[in-house]
Amino acid sequence: MDGVFQIYSTDGEALKASRIHHSNALILRDGTQLAMAEWASELLDEGTPIILHHHGLGEHHGRHERTLQAFFAEPLRLISFDARGHGLSDGPRGDAENVDHLVDDFMQVIAHVHDRFPDAPIILFGHSMGGAVTSRYITTHEPPDYLKGVILSAPAIKTPDDLLLRIMKRAGRFLLKVKPRLQLPASVAAKGISTVKKEVERYKNDPLNHGYISVRLGMSLACMTDEFYKLAPRVNLPVLAYHSIDDPICDYQGTKAFVERLGSSDKQLFTFKNVYHEIHHENIETLDMLHQLIRNWVNERFDSF
DSSP: OOOOOOOOOTTSSOOOOOOOEEEEEEEOTOEEEEEEEEETTOOOTTTTOOOEEEOOOOGGGEEEEEHHHSSSSTOOOEEEOTTTTTTTSSSSSSSOSOOOHHHHHHHHHHHHHHHHHHOOEEEEEEEEEEHHHHHHHHEEEEETTTEEEOOOOOOOOSSSOOOOHHHHHHHHHHHHOOOOOEEEESOGGGTTTOOOOHHHHHHHTTTTTTEEHHHHHHHHHHHOHHHHHGGGGOSSSSEOOOOTOOSSSSOOHHHHHHHOOOOOEEEEEEEEEEEOSSSSSSSSHHHHHHHHHHHHHHHHHHHHH
16 A cells, blocks of 8 residues: 555644655565555665664554654655554564564564665664564674664663562463463553653554553563663664653663663663653654654764765
């Protein structure tokens, strides 16, 4: 499905978008089909830089369309996809064997994109669970030369120690043995998405969102914090991370500790206050700050090669 995509700011004002939206699919090695999307202006050079995006738990790439369009200046090519068990992709909702399973999927997506555009440099952009998957990838694999940087949006490096998480940790080993694919309510409360009520309602009313996570994926995410810290010094890629200290869904302190431990000499953590988990779905003033931050960072990195 192709078409001209119209995007809107938080207050509903239409924003100009001249990229063409293309929908397609990728069949993974195990036969799972992932829904993919691409936004690109016509007549782009095959070497045009790419932003490759990974969404968060319980949502889908479509929730980030207006963000990607607004924050990344043309002529960048924008590509995103629905992770297994999410959106229009195959698989039980919120389920994967573990985080490394999602990393393997992401690596197949990255390879697929590179095969299509072998001359294009790529920056990875992961939000929340997608930020955790991206972080796991760069801490456990040597990135290819065409990967030029990483953007982490409120990555799930550390989750708040709420009741559900404590129960999952305590009962996890038993459940992993008897019901590893059991779907539990994810601790992603809609009210923690944004301080903007319209965005909360949009999240709650989106038919492609779901509120589940399997025992095995939940345990993997919940127990990986120390592993992130331990392996962070291996990372030498440029990294931009941003997170709100008032995020009720993913713990800001986890992101701070992770970025501090990164081996990269080119790393930045931008801290927001008085906003929630999805900073890209916040008030206009915050969006303006985030927009300028991302554009400046990307332009500086892409100008360097």
